[in-house]
Amino acid sequence: MTFGPASRLGVARFEETPPVELLPGRSEEDVEAVIAAVYRQVLGNAYVMESERVVVSESQLKLGAISVREFVRQVAKSDLYKSRFFDSCPRYRYTELAYKHLLGRAPDGFEEMKYHSTVLDQQGFEADIDSYIDSDEYQEKFGEFTVPFYTGYKTQTGKKMVGFTHLFKMLRGASSSDLKGSLAGKSPVLNASAIQGTPLAVIAPSSASNGWSFQKPTSSPSVPLKVGDQMYRIEITGYRSKAVNRISKFRRSNRVKLVPFDKLSEEYQRIHRDGGVIASITPV
Template sequence: MVFGPASELGVGLFEDTAAFEYVPGRSDEEAESIIRAVYRQVLGNAYVMESERATIPESQFKLGELSVREFVRAIAKSDAYMSRFFDKAPRYRFIELNFKHLLGRAPNSFEEMRAHSTILDNGGYEAEIDSYLDSDEYQEAYGEFFVPFYRGYKSKPGQTMVEFTHMFAMLRGASSSDFKGSLAGKTPVLNKNIIQGTPLAVIPPSSGVAGNGWSFQDTTLGARSRHGVGASSNGKVYRIEVTAYASPGAVNRVSRFRRSNKVYLVPFEKLSDEYKRIHRQGGQIASITSI
Protein backbone atom coordinates (compact mmCIF):
# COMPACT_ATOMS: atom_id res chain seq x y z
CA MET A 1 0.00 0.00 0.00
CA VAL A 2 1.06 3.58 -0.46
CA PHE A 3 2.08 5.47 2.69
CA GLY A 4 -0.27 8.48 2.72
CA PRO A 5 -1.80 10.16 -0.33
CA ALA A 6 0.66 9.59 -3.18
CA SER A 7 0.23 13.06 -4.62
CA GLU A 8 1.33 14.64 -1.34
CA LEU A 9 4.47 12.56 -0.99
CA GLY A 10 5.76 13.36 -4.46
CA VAL A 11 5.02 9.94 -5.96
CA GLY A 12 1.59 10.61 -7.47
CA LEU A 13 2.86 10.35 -11.04
CA PHE A 14 4.41 6.96 -10.34
CA GLU A 15 1.10 5.72 -8.94
CA ASP A 16 -0.95 7.07 -11.85
CA THR A 17 1.35 5.86 -14.65
CA ALA A 18 1.03 2.25 -15.76
CA ALA A 19 4.22 0.22 -16.08
CA PHE A 20 5.75 0.25 -19.57
CA GLU A 21 5.67 -3.18 -21.19
CA TYR A 22 6.97 -3.89 -24.67
CA VAL A 23 5.28 -6.58 -26.71
CA PRO A 24 7.39 -7.65 -29.72
CA GLY A 25 5.82 -6.65 -33.01
CA ARG A 26 4.35 -3.36 -31.82
CA SER A 27 4.78 -0.11 -33.76
CA ASP A 28 7.92 2.05 -33.93
CA GLU A 29 6.03 4.72 -32.00
CA GLU A 30 5.44 2.32 -29.12
CA ALA A 31 9.08 1.23 -29.26
CA GLU A 32 10.11 4.89 -29.00
CA SER A 33 7.95 5.33 -25.89
CA ILE A 34 9.74 2.36 -24.30
CA ILE A 35 13.13 3.82 -25.23
CA ARG A 36 12.23 7.16 -23.64
CA ALA A 37 10.99 5.40 -20.49
CA VAL A 38 14.24 3.44 -20.19
CA TYR A 39 16.37 6.57 -20.51
CA ARG A 40 14.20 8.35 -17.92
CA GLN A 41 14.41 5.49 -15.41
CA VAL A 42 18.01 4.40 -15.83
CA LEU A 43 19.49 7.89 -16.09
CA GLY A 44 17.52 9.16 -13.10
CA ASN A 45 15.33 11.58 -15.05
CA ALA A 46 18.39 13.42 -16.38
CA TYR A 47 18.23 15.26 -19.71
CA VAL A 48 19.76 13.22 -22.55
CA MET A 49 21.31 15.03 -25.50
CA GLU A 50 21.08 13.50 -28.98
CA SER A 51 24.83 12.92 -28.98
CA GLU A 52 24.49 10.84 -25.79
CA ARG A 53 21.87 8.46 -27.12
CA ALA A 54 22.87 4.84 -27.58
CA THR A 55 21.94 4.66 -31.26
CA ILE A 56 23.14 1.11 -31.95
CA PRO A 57 21.31 -0.51 -28.96
CA GLU A 58 18.23 1.56 -29.88
CA SER A 59 18.29 0.12 -33.42
CA GLN A 60 18.83 -3.39 -32.10
CA PHE A 61 15.89 -2.99 -29.73
CA LYS A 62 13.60 -1.75 -32.51
CA LEU A 63 14.62 -4.70 -34.68
CA GLY A 64 13.76 -7.11 -31.86
CA GLU A 65 17.37 -8.13 -31.30
CA LEU A 66 17.35 -6.83 -27.70
CA SER A 67 14.72 -7.29 -25.01
CA VAL A 68 13.88 -4.39 -22.69
CA ARG A 69 16.15 -5.90 -20.04
CA GLU A 70 19.09 -6.03 -22.45
CA PHE A 71 18.40 -2.49 -23.61
CA VAL A 72 18.39 -1.39 -19.95
CA ARG A 73 21.75 -3.16 -19.57
CA ALA A 74 23.16 -1.29 -22.57
CA ILE A 75 22.10 2.10 -21.17
CA ALA A 76 23.42 1.28 -17.68
CA LYS A 77 26.80 0.40 -19.23
CA SER A 78 26.84 3.42 -21.53
CA ASP A 79 29.19 6.39 -21.29
CA ALA A 80 26.16 8.54 -20.38
CA TYR A 81 25.49 6.48 -17.23
CA MET A 82 29.14 6.02 -16.32
CA SER A 83 30.02 9.70 -16.70
CA ARG A 84 27.05 10.82 -14.58
CA PHE A 85 26.99 8.34 -11.73
CA PHE A 86 30.31 6.45 -11.63
CA ASP A 87 33.03 8.88 -12.65
CA LYS A 88 31.68 11.87 -10.69
CA ALA A 89 30.27 10.32 -7.51
CA PRO A 90 31.62 8.44 -4.48
CA ARG A 91 31.32 4.66 -4.55
CA TYR A 92 28.34 4.36 -2.19
CA ARG A 93 26.43 7.10 -4.00
CA PHE A 94 26.94 5.12 -7.20
CA ILE A 95 25.74 1.91 -5.55
CA GLU A 96 22.63 3.42 -3.94
CA LEU A 97 21.68 4.94 -7.31
CA ASN A 98 22.14 1.56 -9.01
CA PHE A 99 19.58 0.12 -6.60
CA LYS A 100 17.21 2.99 -7.34
CA HIS A 101 17.60 3.00 -11.13
CA LEU A 102 17.80 -0.75 -11.79
CA LEU A 103 15.77 -2.35 -8.99
CA GLY A 104 13.42 0.55 -8.21
CA ARG A 105 14.19 0.62 -4.49
CA ALA A 106 16.68 1.79 -1.91
CA PRO A 107 19.26 -0.70 -0.59
CA ASN A 108 17.91 -2.64 2.37
CA SER A 109 21.03 -2.54 4.51
CA PHE A 110 24.67 -1.59 4.64
CA GLU A 111 25.54 -5.26 4.22
CA GLU A 112 23.74 -5.23 0.87
CA MET A 113 25.68 -2.16 -0.24
CA ARG A 114 28.94 -3.65 0.97
CA ALA A 115 28.27 -6.80 -1.07
CA HIS A 116 27.98 -4.68 -4.20
CA SER A 117 31.14 -2.81 -3.27
CA THR A 118 32.90 -6.19 -3.24
CA ILE A 119 31.49 -6.99 -6.69
CA LEU A 120 32.84 -3.66 -7.93
CA ASP A 121 36.27 -4.45 -6.49
CA ASN A 122 36.47 -7.97 -7.84
CA GLY A 123 34.61 -7.74 -11.14
CA GLY A 124 34.61 -4.07 -12.07
CA TYR A 125 31.94 -1.71 -13.38
CA GLU A 126 30.19 -4.08 -15.80
CA ALA A 127 29.98 -6.88 -13.24
CA GLU A 128 28.32 -4.47 -10.80
CA ILE A 129 25.67 -3.52 -13.38
CA ASP A 130 25.11 -7.18 -14.33
CA SER A 131 24.60 -8.14 -10.68
CA TYR A 132 21.31 -6.21 -10.60
CA LEU A 133 20.01 -7.15 -14.05
CA ASP A 134 20.82 -10.85 -13.70
CA SER A 135 19.32 -11.15 -10.22
CA ASP A 136 16.22 -13.17 -9.38
CA GLU A 137 14.72 -10.00 -7.92
CA TYR A 138 14.94 -8.16 -11.25
CA GLN A 139 13.40 -11.09 -13.13
CA GLU A 140 10.54 -11.41 -10.66
CA ALA A 141 9.83 -7.66 -10.64
CA TYR A 142 10.27 -6.79 -14.33
CA GLY A 143 11.13 -9.83 -16.44
CA GLU A 144 12.36 -9.30 -20.00
CA PHE A 145 9.87 -6.78 -21.32
CA PHE A 146 8.93 -4.38 -18.49
CA VAL A 147 10.83 -1.14 -18.00
CA PRO A 148 12.05 -0.95 -14.37
CA PHE A 149 9.93 1.35 -12.22
CA TYR A 150 10.06 2.72 -8.67
CA ARG A 151 8.40 0.35 -6.23
CA GLY A 152 10.24 0.82 -2.92
CA TYR A 153 7.91 3.59 -1.72
CA LYS A 154 5.08 1.09 -1.15
CA SER A 155 5.04 -0.54 2.26
CA LYS A 156 4.73 -4.33 2.24
CA PRO A 157 4.78 -7.25 4.68
CA GLY A 158 8.24 -7.88 6.05
CA GLN A 159 9.54 -4.43 5.14
CA THR A 160 11.15 -2.47 7.95
CA MET A 161 10.59 1.20 8.68
CA VAL A 162 14.26 1.79 7.81
CA GLU A 163 13.93 0.42 4.27
CA PHE A 164 10.68 2.27 3.71
CA THR A 165 11.85 5.72 4.84
CA HIS A 166 15.16 5.40 2.99
CA MET A 167 13.33 5.09 -0.33
CA PHE A 168 11.48 8.34 0.29
CA ALA A 169 14.80 10.03 1.06
CA MET A 170 16.04 9.00 -2.38
CA LEU A 171 12.83 9.67 -4.31
CA ARG A 172 11.85 13.33 -4.13
CA GLY A 173 9.14 13.57 -6.77
CA ALA A 174 8.78 12.81 -10.46
CA SER A 175 10.41 16.07 -11.59
CA SER A 176 13.67 15.67 -9.67
CA SER A 177 16.86 14.58 -11.39
CA ASP A 178 19.55 12.37 -9.87
CA PHE A 179 22.19 14.16 -11.94
CA LYS A 180 21.47 17.86 -11.47
CA GLY A 181 18.20 18.20 -9.59
CA SER A 182 19.03 16.20 -6.47
CA LEU A 183 19.73 18.02 -3.22
CA ALA A 184 22.24 15.29 -2.39
CA GLY A 185 24.33 16.00 -5.48
CA LYS A 186 27.37 13.73 -5.35
CA THR A 187 26.93 12.89 -1.66
CA PRO A 188 25.32 9.56 -0.65
CA VAL A 189 21.77 10.18 0.55
CA LEU A 190 21.72 7.34 3.07
CA ASN A 191 25.29 7.66 4.31
CA LYS A 192 25.62 6.90 8.06
CA ASN A 193 21.89 6.19 8.37
CA ILE A 194 22.14 2.95 6.44
CA ILE A 195 25.25 1.93 8.37
CA GLN A 196 23.44 2.50 11.67
CA GLY A 197 20.06 1.26 10.41
CA THR A 198 18.39 4.57 11.25
CA PRO A 199 15.04 5.64 9.71
CA LEU A 200 15.01 9.01 7.97
CA ALA A 201 12.39 11.74 7.99
CA VAL A 202 9.55 11.23 5.50
CA ILE A 203 8.82 14.79 4.40
CA PRO A 204 6.57 15.47 1.41
CA PRO A 205 7.59 18.24 -0.99
CA SER A 206 5.58 21.44 -0.55
CA SER A 207 2.98 22.18 -3.18
CA GLY A 208 3.87 25.85 -3.21
CA VAL A 209 0.17 26.74 -3.23
CA ALA A 210 -0.82 29.23 -0.57
CA GLY A 211 -3.38 27.86 1.84
CA ASN A 212 -3.15 24.37 0.40
CA GLY A 213 -3.36 23.00 3.92
CA TRP A 214 -1.42 19.74 3.71
CA SER A 215 2.11 21.04 4.06
CA PHE A 216 3.10 20.55 7.68
CA GLN A 217 3.28 23.56 9.99
CA ASP A 218 4.85 23.12 13.38
CA THR A 219 2.39 23.04 16.23
CA THR A 220 2.12 24.82 19.52
CA LEU A 221 2.76 22.79 22.65
CA GLY A 222 -0.97 22.61 23.31
CA ALA A 223 -1.49 20.60 20.14
CA ARG A 224 1.12 17.98 20.95
CA SER A 225 0.55 14.49 22.26
CA ARG A 226 3.05 12.20 23.94
CA HIS A 227 2.64 8.47 23.57
CA GLY A 228 4.90 6.12 25.45
CA VAL A 229 7.94 8.35 25.81
CA GLY A 230 10.65 6.45 27.66
CA ALA A 231 8.91 3.13 27.09
CA SER A 232 11.45 1.97 24.50
CA SER A 233 13.89 -0.63 25.75
CA ASN A 234 16.77 1.11 24.01
CA GLY A 235 15.56 4.67 24.62
CA LYS A 236 14.88 5.49 20.95
CA VAL A 237 11.91 7.75 20.39
CA TYR A 238 10.53 9.06 17.10
CA ARG A 239 8.66 12.27 16.41
CA ILE A 240 5.69 11.84 14.05
CA GLU A 241 4.28 15.04 12.62
CA VAL A 242 0.67 14.70 11.47
CA THR A 243 -1.52 17.07 9.50
CA ALA A 244 -4.84 17.13 7.62
CA TYR A 245 -7.14 15.91 10.37
CA ALA A 246 -10.64 16.94 9.33
CA SER A 247 -11.98 20.17 10.79
CA PRO A 248 -14.94 19.81 13.17
CA GLY A 249 -18.16 19.89 11.19
CA ALA A 250 -16.40 19.72 7.82
CA VAL A 251 -17.13 16.90 5.41
CA ASN A 252 -14.26 15.54 3.29
CA ARG A 253 -12.26 18.69 3.84
CA VAL A 254 -8.64 19.07 4.84
CA SER A 255 -8.14 21.41 7.74
CA ARG A 256 -6.01 24.48 7.08
CA PHE A 257 -5.77 25.47 10.70
CA ARG A 258 -2.47 25.26 12.56
CA ARG A 259 -4.14 23.55 15.51
CA SER A 260 -5.15 20.62 13.31
CA ASN A 261 -1.50 19.50 13.28
CA LYS A 262 -0.26 17.15 15.95
CA VAL A 263 3.07 15.71 17.05
CA TYR A 264 3.32 12.22 18.54
CA LEU A 265 6.44 11.02 20.35
CA VAL A 266 6.53 7.25 19.93
CA PRO A 267 9.04 4.55 20.90
CA PHE A 268 10.48 2.56 17.99
CA GLU A 269 8.62 -0.67 18.86
CA LYS A 270 5.24 1.11 18.47
CA LEU A 271 6.12 3.13 15.36
CA SER A 272 4.43 0.84 12.83
CA ASP A 273 1.22 0.50 14.86
CA GLU A 274 1.08 4.25 15.40
CA TYR A 275 1.24 5.26 11.74
CA LYS A 276 -1.46 2.68 10.92
CA ARG A 277 -3.65 4.19 13.65
CA ILE A 278 -3.09 7.72 12.34
CA HIS A 279 -4.17 6.75 8.82
CA ARG A 280 -7.24 4.92 10.13
CA GLN A 281 -8.30 8.17 11.79
CA GLY A 282 -7.82 10.17 8.59
CA GLY A 283 -4.55 11.88 9.43
CA GLN A 284 -1.64 12.35 7.02
CA ILE A 285 1.93 11.91 8.18
CA ALA A 286 4.16 14.82 7.21
CA SER A 287 7.44 13.52 8.65
CA ILE A 288 9.04 10.94 10.91
CA THR A 289 12.27 11.88 12.66
CA SER A 290 14.41 10.35 15.39
CA ILE A 291 14.82 12.39 18.57
Protein backbone atom coordinates in the same frame (compact mmCIF):
# COMPACT_ATOMS: atom_id res chain seq x y z
CA MET B 1 -0.18 0.57 -0.36
CA THR B 2 1.02 4.10 -0.96
CA PHE B 3 2.48 6.00 1.99
CA GLY B 4 0.20 8.98 2.52
CA PRO B 5 -1.53 11.06 -0.14
CA ALA B 6 0.75 10.81 -3.17
CA SER B 7 0.28 14.46 -4.11
CA ARG B 8 1.53 15.55 -0.68
CA LEU B 9 4.70 13.53 -0.90
CA GLY B 10 5.75 14.47 -4.43
CA VAL B 11 5.09 11.07 -6.03
CA ALA B 12 1.67 11.65 -7.60
CA ARG B 13 3.01 11.26 -11.12
CA PHE B 14 4.62 7.93 -10.29
CA GLU B 15 1.45 6.70 -8.63
CA GLU B 16 -0.76 7.74 -11.54
CA THR B 17 1.48 6.52 -14.39
CA PRO B 18 1.12 2.82 -15.28
CA PRO B 19 4.27 0.74 -15.85
CA VAL B 20 5.72 0.98 -19.37
CA GLU B 21 5.78 -2.41 -21.09
CA LEU B 22 6.76 -3.67 -24.54
CA LEU B 23 3.84 -5.90 -25.42
CA PRO B 24 3.33 -8.23 -28.44
CA GLY B 25 2.15 -6.40 -31.53
CA ARG B 26 4.00 -3.25 -30.48
CA SER B 27 4.13 -0.25 -32.80
CA GLU B 28 7.10 2.01 -33.55
CA GLU B 29 5.60 4.56 -31.16
CA ASP B 30 5.43 1.90 -28.43
CA VAL B 31 9.12 1.09 -28.83
CA GLU B 32 10.08 4.78 -28.80
CA ALA B 33 8.07 5.25 -25.61
CA VAL B 34 9.91 2.32 -23.99
CA ILE B 35 13.30 3.71 -25.05
CA ALA B 36 12.44 7.13 -23.60
CA ALA B 37 11.20 5.54 -20.36
CA VAL B 38 14.39 3.49 -19.96
CA TYR B 39 16.61 6.55 -20.42
CA ARG B 40 14.46 8.52 -17.96
CA GLN B 41 14.54 5.80 -15.29
CA VAL B 42 18.09 4.49 -15.61
CA LEU B 43 19.66 7.93 -15.98
CA GLY B 44 17.68 9.45 -13.12
CA ASN B 45 15.62 11.83 -15.29
CA ALA B 46 18.77 13.50 -16.62
CA TYR B 47 18.77 15.04 -20.10
CA VAL B 48 20.32 12.86 -22.81
CA MET B 49 21.78 14.42 -25.95
CA GLU B 50 21.42 12.65 -29.29
CA SER B 51 25.17 12.01 -29.40
CA GLU B 52 25.01 10.24 -26.02
CA ARG B 53 22.31 7.69 -26.92
CA VAL B 54 23.20 4.00 -27.19
CA VAL B 55 21.97 3.79 -30.78
CA VAL B 56 23.13 0.22 -31.47
CA SER B 57 21.17 -1.11 -28.51
CA GLU B 58 18.16 0.99 -29.53
CA SER B 59 18.25 -0.61 -32.99
CA GLN B 60 18.46 -4.08 -31.46
CA LEU B 61 15.41 -3.37 -29.32
CA LYS B 62 13.46 -2.05 -32.30
CA LEU B 63 14.30 -5.20 -34.27
CA GLY B 64 13.25 -7.43 -31.38
CA ALA B 65 16.78 -8.80 -31.01
CA ILE B 66 16.95 -7.90 -27.30
CA SER B 67 14.40 -7.56 -24.51
CA VAL B 68 13.66 -4.47 -22.45
CA ARG B 69 15.73 -5.97 -19.64
CA GLU B 70 18.75 -6.28 -21.92
CA PHE B 71 18.27 -2.72 -23.15
CA VAL B 72 18.22 -1.56 -19.53
CA ARG B 73 21.47 -3.50 -19.00
CA GLN B 74 23.14 -1.86 -22.00
CA VAL B 75 22.14 1.65 -20.90
CA ALA B 76 23.34 0.98 -17.34
CA LYS B 77 26.67 -0.37 -18.62
CA SER B 78 27.15 2.42 -21.13
CA ASP B 79 29.94 4.97 -20.95
CA LEU B 80 27.21 7.55 -20.44
CA TYR B 81 25.96 5.96 -17.22
CA LYS B 82 29.45 5.02 -16.02
CA SER B 83 30.85 8.53 -16.48
CA ARG B 84 27.86 10.23 -14.82
CA PHE B 85 27.23 8.01 -11.83
CA PHE B 86 30.23 5.72 -11.28
CA ASP B 87 33.47 7.43 -12.32
CA SER B 88 32.51 10.83 -10.90
CA CYS B 89 30.69 9.78 -7.71
CA PRO B 90 31.83 8.25 -4.40
CA ARG B 91 31.10 4.53 -4.22
CA TYR B 92 28.16 4.75 -1.79
CA ARG B 93 26.54 7.48 -3.90
CA TYR B 94 26.83 5.27 -6.98
CA THR B 95 25.38 2.28 -5.08
CA GLU B 96 22.37 4.14 -3.71
CA LEU B 97 21.67 5.51 -7.19
CA ALA B 98 22.02 2.08 -8.80
CA TYR B 99 19.38 0.74 -6.41
CA LYS B 100 17.12 3.65 -7.28
CA HIS B 101 17.67 3.43 -11.05
CA LEU B 102 17.59 -0.36 -11.49
CA LEU B 103 15.40 -1.69 -8.65
CA GLY B 104 13.25 1.37 -7.99
CA ARG B 105 14.08 1.65 -4.29
CA ALA B 106 16.71 2.73 -1.79
CA PRO B 107 19.25 0.23 -0.42
CA ASP B 108 17.88 -1.77 2.49
CA GLY B 109 20.78 -1.30 4.87
CA PHE B 110 24.44 -1.99 5.48
CA GLU B 111 24.47 -5.59 4.20
CA GLU B 112 23.25 -4.57 0.76
CA MET B 113 25.76 -1.71 0.56
CA LYS B 114 28.55 -4.04 1.67
CA TYR B 115 27.55 -6.74 -0.85
CA HIS B 116 27.80 -4.39 -3.82
CA SER B 117 31.05 -2.92 -2.55
CA THR B 118 32.47 -6.46 -2.52
CA VAL B 119 31.24 -7.13 -6.06
CA LEU B 120 32.88 -3.91 -7.24
CA ASP B 121 36.17 -4.81 -5.54
CA GLN B 122 36.29 -8.36 -6.82
CA GLN B 123 34.56 -8.22 -10.21
CA GLY B 124 34.19 -4.61 -11.29
CA PHE B 125 31.54 -2.20 -12.54
CA GLU B 126 29.86 -4.31 -15.22
CA ALA B 127 29.49 -7.31 -12.90
CA ASP B 128 27.89 -5.03 -10.32
CA ILE B 129 25.33 -3.79 -12.86
CA ASP B 130 24.59 -7.45 -13.73
CA SER B 131 24.03 -8.23 -10.05
CA TYR B 132 21.06 -5.86 -9.98
CA ILE B 133 19.54 -6.83 -13.33
CA ASP B 134 20.03 -10.59 -12.91
CA SER B 135 18.60 -10.58 -9.38
CA ASP B 136 15.41 -12.40 -8.41
CA GLU B 137 14.02 -9.07 -7.26
CA TYR B 138 14.41 -7.51 -10.71
CA GLN B 139 12.80 -10.53 -12.36
CA GLU B 140 9.85 -10.54 -9.96
CA LYS B 141 9.25 -6.79 -10.26
CA PHE B 142 9.91 -6.10 -13.92
CA GLY B 143 10.64 -9.30 -15.83
CA GLU B 144 11.87 -9.12 -19.43
CA PHE B 145 9.52 -6.55 -20.90
CA THR B 146 8.72 -3.89 -18.26
CA VAL B 147 10.79 -0.75 -17.76
CA PRO B 148 11.94 -0.46 -14.11
CA PHE B 149 9.89 2.01 -12.08
CA TYR B 150 9.88 3.37 -8.55
CA THR B 151 8.39 0.95 -6.03
CA GLY B 152 10.12 1.96 -2.80
CA TYR B 153 7.54 4.62 -1.85
CA LYS B 154 4.97 1.85 -1.30
CA THR B 155 4.96 -0.71 1.49
CA GLN B 156 6.72 -3.84 0.27
CA THR B 157 6.65 -7.34 1.70
CA GLY B 158 10.02 -8.37 3.09
CA LYS B 159 11.52 -4.87 2.94
CA LYS B 160 12.47 -2.76 5.94
CA MET B 161 10.68 0.48 6.67
CA VAL B 162 13.98 2.36 6.80
CA GLY B 163 14.50 1.81 3.07
CA PHE B 164 11.03 3.20 2.50
CA THR B 165 11.81 6.43 4.36
CA HIS B 166 15.21 6.64 2.65
CA LEU B 167 13.69 6.69 -0.83
CA PHE B 168 11.90 9.93 -0.02
CA LYS B 169 15.26 11.58 0.53
CA MET B 170 16.37 10.40 -2.92
CA LEU B 171 13.12 10.88 -4.84
CA ARG B 172 11.50 14.28 -4.54
CA GLY B 173 9.12 14.58 -7.48
CA ALA B 174 8.99 13.72 -11.17
CA SER B 175 10.90 16.83 -12.24
CA SER B 176 13.97 16.19 -10.09
CA SER B 177 17.18 14.93 -11.70
CA ASP B 178 19.93 12.77 -10.21
CA LEU B 179 22.54 14.53 -12.32
CA LYS B 180 21.90 18.21 -11.63
CA GLY B 181 18.65 18.44 -9.71
CA SER B 182 19.78 16.91 -6.42
CA LEU B 183 20.87 19.13 -3.54
CA ALA B 184 23.34 16.43 -2.55
CA GLY B 185 25.17 16.70 -5.86
CA LYS B 186 27.64 13.84 -6.06
CA SER B 187 27.79 13.23 -2.32
CA PRO B 188 25.97 10.25 -0.78
CA VAL B 189 22.44 11.15 0.27
CA LEU B 190 21.96 8.33 2.79
CA ASN B 191 25.46 7.33 3.89
CA ALA B 192 25.39 6.76 7.68
CA SER B 193 21.58 6.49 7.69
CA ALA B 194 21.71 3.50 5.34
CA ILE B 195 24.67 1.89 7.07
CA GLN B 196 23.15 2.22 10.55
CA GLY B 197 19.61 1.44 9.39
CA THR B 198 18.26 4.71 10.76
CA PRO B 199 14.85 5.94 9.51
CA LEU B 200 14.69 9.50 8.26
CA ALA B 201 11.99 12.13 8.53
CA VAL B 202 9.42 11.97 5.73
CA ILE B 203 8.33 15.52 4.98
CA ALA B 204 5.91 16.55 2.27
CA PRO B 205 7.40 18.85 -0.41
CA SER B 206 6.20 22.40 -0.12
CA SER B 207 8.80 25.10 -0.75
CA ALA B 208 12.51 25.68 -1.06
CA SER B 209 12.76 26.39 2.65
CA ASN B 210 10.25 23.92 4.04
CA GLY B 211 10.16 20.29 3.01
CA TRP B 212 11.10 20.15 -0.64
CA SER B 213 14.83 19.96 -0.05
CA PHE B 214 14.25 17.17 2.49
CA GLN B 215 17.06 18.35 4.73
CA LYS B 216 18.23 16.37 7.72
CA PRO B 217 16.31 17.48 10.83
CA THR B 218 18.37 19.63 13.17
CA SER B 219 17.18 17.50 16.08
CA SER B 220 18.89 14.37 14.78
CA PRO B 221 21.51 13.00 17.16
CA SER B 222 25.14 13.70 16.33
CA VAL B 223 26.21 10.26 17.54
CA PRO B 224 24.59 6.87 16.90
CA LEU B 225 22.05 5.79 19.49
CA LYS B 226 21.31 2.29 20.64
CA VAL B 227 18.23 0.66 19.14
CA GLY B 228 15.20 1.81 21.09
CA ASP B 229 16.78 5.01 22.45
CA GLN B 230 15.56 7.40 19.76
CA MET B 231 11.93 8.52 19.86
CA TYR B 232 10.00 9.41 16.71
CA ARG B 233 6.98 11.67 16.31
CA ILE B 234 4.37 10.23 13.92
CA GLU B 235 1.68 12.56 12.64
CA ILE B 236 -1.36 10.61 11.45
CA THR B 237 -4.37 11.71 9.47
CA GLY B 238 -6.99 9.97 7.37
CA TYR B 239 -8.82 7.97 10.06
CA ARG B 240 -12.50 7.82 9.21
CA SER B 241 -15.09 8.43 11.89
CA LYS B 242 -16.10 5.17 13.58
CA ALA B 243 -19.73 6.12 14.09
CA VAL B 244 -22.00 3.15 14.70
CA ASN B 245 -24.17 3.87 11.68
CA ARG B 246 -21.07 4.14 9.43
CA ILE B 247 -22.68 7.12 7.66
CA SER B 248 -20.03 9.69 8.43
CA LYS B 249 -17.12 9.80 6.02
CA PHE B 250 -15.44 12.87 7.46
CA ARG B 251 -11.79 12.61 8.35
CA ARG B 252 -10.69 13.08 11.91
CA SER B 253 -8.18 15.77 12.70
CA ASN B 254 -4.52 14.85 12.79
CA ARG B 255 -3.23 12.73 15.66
CA VAL B 256 0.32 12.54 16.96
CA LYS B 257 2.11 9.57 18.52
CA LEU B 258 5.56 9.27 20.05
CA VAL B 259 7.12 5.90 19.28
CA PRO B 260 10.57 4.46 20.12
CA PHE B 261 12.74 3.28 17.25
CA ASP B 262 12.30 -0.43 17.98
CA LYS B 263 8.49 -0.07 17.80
CA LEU B 264 8.43 2.16 14.71
CA SER B 265 7.92 -0.57 12.11
CA GLU B 266 5.20 -2.25 14.18
CA GLU B 267 3.31 1.04 14.64
CA TYR B 268 3.71 1.90 10.96
CA GLN B 269 2.02 -1.38 9.96
CA ARG B 270 -0.74 -0.97 12.54
CA ILE B 271 -1.61 2.52 11.29
CA HIS B 272 -1.97 1.25 7.74
CA ARG B 273 -4.13 -1.68 8.87
CA ASP B 274 -6.43 0.77 10.68
CA GLY B 275 -6.82 2.88 7.54
CA GLY B 276 -4.71 5.80 8.71
CA VAL B 277 -2.37 7.92 6.59
CA ILE B 278 1.01 8.98 7.93
CA ALA B 279 1.67 12.65 7.22
CA SER B 280 5.21 12.75 8.63
CA ILE B 281 7.77 10.87 10.70
CA THR B 282 10.36 12.99 12.50
CA PRO B 283 12.91 12.27 15.23
CA VAL B 284 12.19 13.94 18.57
